[in-house]
Amino acid sequence: xxxxxxxxxxxxxxxxxxxxxxxxxxxxxxxxxxxxxxxxxxxxxxxxxxxxxxxxxxxxxxxxxxxxxxxxxxxxxxxxxxxxxxxxxxxxxxxxxxxxxxxxxxxxxxxxxxxxxxxxxxxxxxxxxxxxxxxxxxxxxxxxxxxxxxxxxxxxxxxxxxxxxxxxxxxxxxxxxxxxxxxxxxxxxxxxxxxxxxxxxxxxxxxxxxxxxxxxxxxxxxxxxxxxxxxxxxxxxxxxxxxxxxxxxxxxxxxxxxxx
Amino acid sequence: xxxxxxxxxxxxxxxxxxxxxxxxxxxxxxxxxxxxxxxxxxxxxxxxxxxxxxxxxxxxxxxxxxxxxxxxxxxxxxxxxxxxxxxxxxxxxxxxxxxxxxxxxxxxxxxxxxxxxxxxxxxxxxxxxxxxxxxxxxxxxxxxxxxxxxxxxxxxxxxxxxxxxxxxxxxxxxxxxxxxxxxxxxxxxxxxxxxxxxxxxxxxxxxxxxxxxxxxxxxxxxxxxxxxxxxxxxxxxxxxxxxxxxxxxxxxxxxxxx
Ligand SMILES: Nc1ncnc2c1ncn2[C@@H]1O[C@H](COP(=O)(O)OP(=O)(O)OP(=O)(O)O)[C@@H](O)[C@H]1O
Ligand SMILES: [Mg+2]
Numbered sequence: 001x002x003x004x005x006x007x008x009x010x011x012x013x014x015x016x017x018x019x020x021x022x023x024x025x026x027x028x029x030x031x032x033x034x035x036x037x038x039x040x041x042x043x044x045x046x047x048x049x050x051x052x053x054x055x056x057x058x059x060x061x062x063x064x065x066x067x068x069x070x071x072x073x074x075x076x077x078x079x080x081x082x083x084x085x086x087x088x089x090x091x092x093x094x095x096x097x098x099x100x101x102x103x104x105x106x107x108x109x110x111x112x113x114x115x116x117x118x119x120x121x122x123x124x125x126x127x128x129x130x131x132x133x134x135x136x137x138x139x140x141x142x143x144x145x146x147x148x149x150x151x152x153x154x155x156x157x158x159x160x161x162x163x164x165x166x167x168x169x170x171x172x173x174x175x176x177x178x179x180x181x182x183x184x185x186x187x188x189x190x191x192x193x194x195x196x197x198x199x200x201x202x203x204x205x206x207x208x209x210x211x212x213x214x215x216x217x218x219x220x221x222x223x224x225x226x227x228x229x230x231x232x233x234x235x236x237x238x239x240x241x242x243x244x245x246x247x248x249x250x251x252x253x254x255x256x257x258x259x260x
Numbered sequence: 261x262x263x264x265x266x267x268x269x270x271x272x273x274x275x276x277x278x279x280x281x282x283x284x285x286x287x288x289x290x291x292x293x294x295x296x297x298x299x300x301x302x303x304x305x306x307x308x309x310x311x312x313x314x315x316x317x318x319x320x321x322x323x324x325x326x327x328x329x330x331x332x333x334x335x336x337x338x339x340x341x342x343x344x345x346x347x348x349x350x351x352x353x354x355x356x357x358x359x360x361x362x363x364x365x366x367x368x369x370x371x372x373x374x375x376x377x378x379x380x381x382x383x384x385x386x387x388x389x390x391x392x393x394x395x396x397x398x399x400x401x402x403x404x405x406x407x408x409x410x411x412x413x414x415x416x417x418x419x420x421x422x423x424x425x426x427x428x429x430x431x432x433x434x435x436x437x438x439x440x441x442x443x444x445x446x447x448x449x450x451x452x453x454x455x456x457x458x459x460x461x462x463x464x465x466x467x468x469x470x471x472x473x474x475x476x477x478x479x480x481x482x483x484x485x486x487x488x489x490x491x492x493x494x495x496x497x498x499x500x501x502x503x504x505x506x507x508x509x510x511x512x513x514x515x516x517x518x
Contacts, residue, residue, distance in 0.1 A: 149349045156317045157414075158337040159366035167365070171353045248353040248394055 033215045044218025045225070058226060060203040061192055064120055065230075068127025069188040073181060076132045080139030085165065097136070105130045106194050113199055123195035123203075130191035131184035135177075142176025143169045175249065178242045185234045193227065204230075267293040267316065267418060267450065272325035273475070274311050285311040287475035288325070293467075295417075298444055298451045300461035302507065303471030309454045310346075312476070313420045316452065317341050330417060339367050342416035342449075346423045348403035350395040350410075357382065357391040360410045367414060374413060381409040384443060401432040408440070412447065419449045423456060437463055445489060458507050462500055463490055470510050480510050 018038050025037040032040055048054040082089040083097075109126055116122040146169045154164045196205025204223045211219035269291040276283045285308040293299050303309055314320035315327055318337040327334045329341070342363070350359045360378045361371045382388050385405040387398075395403055404424060411419055424440075425433045437460055444451060444464070455461050461468050462484055470480040486499055494500055 147349065149345055149347060150351060152319055153343065153345070153349055153362065154366045156319055156337050156341070156343055157339065157363050157366035160368070163366065167351065167362075171351070248396070250396070 033217055036217050036221065041218050041221045041225075044216070045222040048219060048222050054204075054207070054222070054226065057202055057204050057207045057223070058230075060120075060200075061196065061205065061227075062230065064123040064195070064203065065127060065188050065192040065234075067120075068124040068191065069131050069185060071124060072128030072131030072188070073135045073184055075128070076135035076180070076184075077139050077177070080136045081143060081165075084140045084143035084169075085161075101133055101137075105133075106191070109194060109198055118199040118201075122199060123192055126195045127188045127191040131188045134183040134187065135180040138176045138180030138183075139173060142173025142180075145176065146172035171248075174246045178238065178246065182235065182238045182242075185238055186231060189227065189231050189234065266295055266328075266330065267291065267452070268326075268328040268331075269312075269316075270326050270328075272315065272322040272327055274308065274315060274320060275323045276311075284475040286315075287477045289471075289477050291469060291478065293450055293452065295450055296448045298453065298464055298466045300453045300455060300465035300468045301471065302455055302458065302461045302468060302511070303476060304473050304511065305456070307471045307474050308476030309471065310422055313343070313422050313452065313454065316418070316420055317343055339414065340417040342411035342414065342419045344407050344411040344419070344421040344424045346426050348395070348400070348407040348427075350403055350406060352395055355392050355394060356387060356398065356406050359395065359406060360413050362410060363414045369414075378409070378413055381412055382406070384446070385409045385439065401428050401436060404428060404436065405439070408443070412443075412449070417450060419451045421451065421453045423454050425460070426456065433457075433460075440464060441489060458504050458511075459495060461507070462486075462503050463494065468503070468507065470507060480507075482506060 022037050022039065025032070025035055036044075079089075079093065083093055084090075105126070108129065112122055112126055112129075116125055143165075150168045150172075151164060154168060159167075192203070193205040193208075196203040197209055200206035204227050208220050208223045211217070211223070269289060271288045271290060272286060273284065273288060274286040276285055289308075289312070291299075291312075301309055301312065311320060315322055316329065316334065318334050318341070329338070350356075351362065354362070357375070357378050360381060361374055364371050364374045379388070379391060382391050385408055387402060387405055387409065390398060390402065390406075395406070398406065404427070408421075408424065411421070425436050428436060441464060453461070453464055465484050468480075468482045468484060469478055470482070471477065472479045482503055484503060486494060486497070
């Protein structure tokens, strides 16, 4: 019952928003090439989706985002584990990590463009770089946060190091690692769009830019909404995997604000 | 002689390296425990009781003196010791029975061979029906009992218990003390039992060792010759009262010196 109520409040809120948007643009006299009403956006979305014109763009954006995301996260996980486990690795890698961490990774985009050209590689590398840090830091701190008593328990029975890692440290880090995965997926989507703004022949970022050249504001809005839909679904995917993998926790991963 | 598991601790000192320089936790501690004896160790907070257990379990080297178990020097972790921690310290992602099997897994032995024994032990500590539950589905006392079953799984010669009931409420604590006595009567392990509670120490032990404040060293050793099995009436007996009083005075005196 309360759940139904919560949903109906959301539905009412969205309806109000659409109404205000519709009548606001209609009565304020803002020209529709600056701010189209919801009906025009819906029309434009219908055209893009029904003709299938938007799908290659979605496909490219998703591919680049996911490739970069997995590449960045896997490397980050491996290096994070190395640094957490071996003091020598920490000594060697840490100066770079510190130096690199505070650098805004998108600032490297033009350089990467020079190195990797206009193709997909450029965007994948950019996304991987952006996804790297949250995942790296979270993996490292997560692995280090393991309860020392649990580690001692294994050590007291001369357990090999890999077993301590597998049985104790990795599960202890699971929450933290998933937090990293969740932050990275959002950043990865931003990175993809930035990359597509800079250099692309396809992709939602490119679609936004080319429609802005043509004053096709409806298509821009459609692309932006599609991007946020991708963001929501990706987030949802990470959370579902989290619930499957981290079965022993009762809490959900930074649950969305819902009334219950 | 060779297979008489006796703990023989001779004049050990233990130093921790801390941010404020070296810290002496134990100084010249002697402790001898016969096979099958139940020994309670009691002393004020921070006097080095946990440190003593870390030494016996091979997790902490001594800086002076020698520690021998079953005739051989303790140089590192070894398989003839079982540990029960102050907190249950169960892995939240493993079921109760998997948790009980952790020492077997860590020792690199085939867990399949020990499953039946794990079930027996869970039965013994009254958790037979909870083998496949996750730790968070158990109460604090039940988790602690799972910890005790885990300490016994590989049939260690010596069982080390670090304030195993400290986190429990008074009633559960009393019940667990009774249960521990019956487990011990069944298994006759050599037990080193650390506690802050005088009644608990006296009730369970064959011998009580009192440590001074830091750096910990032995200030008193009291034998407890009260017949077993001890019951709630034992708590009211004059012999019990006499030993408890002696300990109370000793602990009061040794903490007053600091
Ligand atoms: N890992 C450590 N590093 C540095 N010093 C330590 C460490 N562990 C313990 N100590 C020091 O050694 C002393 C003895 O500690 P220990 O944990 O053995 O005390 P304890 O008798 O078990 O106390 P409690 O009853 O409160 O558990 C303490 O004064 C503490 O400051
Ligand atoms: Mg302690």
